[in-house]
Amino acid sequence: MLAPDEVLVRALSNRHLELTLMPTEACNFRCTYCYEDFALGRMSPGVVRGIKNLMTARAPGLDSLSVAWFGGEPLLALDVVRDVHEHVRALTRTHPSLIAQASMTTNAWKLDAAVFDELVGLGVDEYQISFDGPEEMHDRKRKRMDGKGTFARIWRNVLAMRNSPREFHVILRIHVDSENLESLFGFVDRIKAEFGTDRRFSIFLKKLMRYGGANDGELPILRTEEDARRFDDLQRHAHGDTEPEHVRGAGGTSSPRICYAAKGNSHVVRSDGRLCKCTVALDHPANTVGRLHEDGTVEIDGSRARPWMRGIFSGITAELLCPLVGLDDALAGDRKSA
Numbered sequence: 001m002l003a004p005d006e007v008l009v010r011a012l013s014n015r016h017l018e019l020t021l022m023p024t025e026a027c028n029f030r031c032t033y034c035y036e037d038f039a040l041g042r043m044s045p046g047v048v049r050g051i052k053n054l055m056t057a058r059a060p061g062l063d064s065l066s067v068a069w070f071g072g073e074p075l076l077a078l079d080v081v082r083d084v085h086e087h088v089r090a091l092t093r094t095h096p097s098l099i100a101q102a103s104m105t106t107n108a109w110k111l112d113a114a115v116f117d118e119l120v121g122l123g124v125d126e127y128q129i130s131f132d133g134p135e136e137m138h139d140r141k142r143k144r145m146d147g148k149g150t151f152a153r154i155w156r157n158v159l160a161m162r163n164s165p166r167e168f169h170v171i172l173r174i175h176v177d178s179e180n181l182e183s184l185f186g187f188v189d190r191i192k193a194e195f196g197t198d199r200r201f202s203i204f205l206k207k208l209m210r211y212g213g214a215n216d217g218e219l220p221i222l223r224t225e226e227d228a229r230r231f232d233d234l235q236r237h238a239h240g241d242t243e244p245e246h247v248r249g250a251g252g253t254s255s256p257r258i259c260y261a262a263k264g265n266s267h268v269v270r271s272d273g274r275l276c277k278c279t280v281a282l283d284h285p286a287n288t289v290g291r292l293h294e295d296g297t298v299e300i301d302g303s304r305a306r307p308w309m310r311g312i313f314s315g316i317t318a319e320l321l322c323p324l325v326g327l328d329d330a331l332a333g334d335r336k337s338a
């Protein structure tokens with residue numbers, strides 16, 4: 001674990017590069033709480049070339065390259081994932097000191113045993129896969145475009161991963177709301193029975209949040225004191241008295257003390273080549289801070305990126321953990337001082 005100062009220095013260092021890549025912003029699911037608008041589809045070949053050219057240009061000066069696949073549903077563009085990771089593999093052969101790491105946030109519909117094996121072989125060895133509870137709860141919310149349920153196939157795919165001899169880590173992210181909360185005690189038991197002794201799987205309980213989706217007003221988020229008490233009970237049921245490990249909200253891994261959006265060396269590449277800071281507030285007017293060009297050069301507007309990185313300079317924990325909180329105030333302050 002890095003000391004706090006080292007975390008901040010690393011967040012600005014050009015020896016490290018973190019890319020959250022959205023190979024498509026389309027999705028085959030329509031989860032009731034989703035905040036994405038699916039307006040952009042597949043990443044164009046020019047943007048994929050831009051990513052590979054950027055990696056090639058930066059590789060000689062890097063100690064680490066971290067790729068987090070996000071979407072939409074990234075496995076709808078498996079060919080893009082494959083293409084980029086074959087490139088990363090070639091770069092690590094040319095630059096043996098370069099440490100490459102990759103994760104994927106996926107709905108796991110297409111993550112069958114063969115695809116999983118191929119991806120882990122390519123170096124994508126950390127996964128975040130969501131459930132909304134046991135089948136009857138999950139299928140009410142985590143639905144396909146045609147409204148049908150998704151639990152049975154995702155569960156089958158996750159169970160199949162246990163048979164892999166490979167090293168990987170899967171975070172089973174469970175959304176908790178006031179409707180499914182009580183059913184989750186039994187669901188956690190089921191997960192423990194299936195995966196309890198396999199350290200490659202872990203449980204992450206996530207309170208359902210309103211992130212700006214069309215159904216936000218109707219989401220049964222936890223709100224009462226009793227909800228809060230039962231959520232704590234559920235945490236203890238899942239993890240005992242051990243503090244659960246920090247898990248990044250979306251798009252891959254990050255330090256417990258600093259969100260990827262607060263770092264100077266972390267970029268989200270949208271499927272149209274726009275560079276953003278945050279995968280939650282995708283359409284926030286201040287989120288787009290630049291553009292990736294096909295030749296691998298990046299154009300970043302410092303005045304747009306700085307408010308996201310303010311925690312690095314202020315040292316304020318809240319601004320490091322989630323710079324989106326209070327961003328509008330920071331922008332207003334910037335405008336006043338400009």
Ligand code: SF4
Pocket residue numbers: 027028029030031033034035036071072073107
């Ligand atoms: S799988 Fe993810 S991106 Fe797709 S609809 Fe559900 S929450 Fe949205």
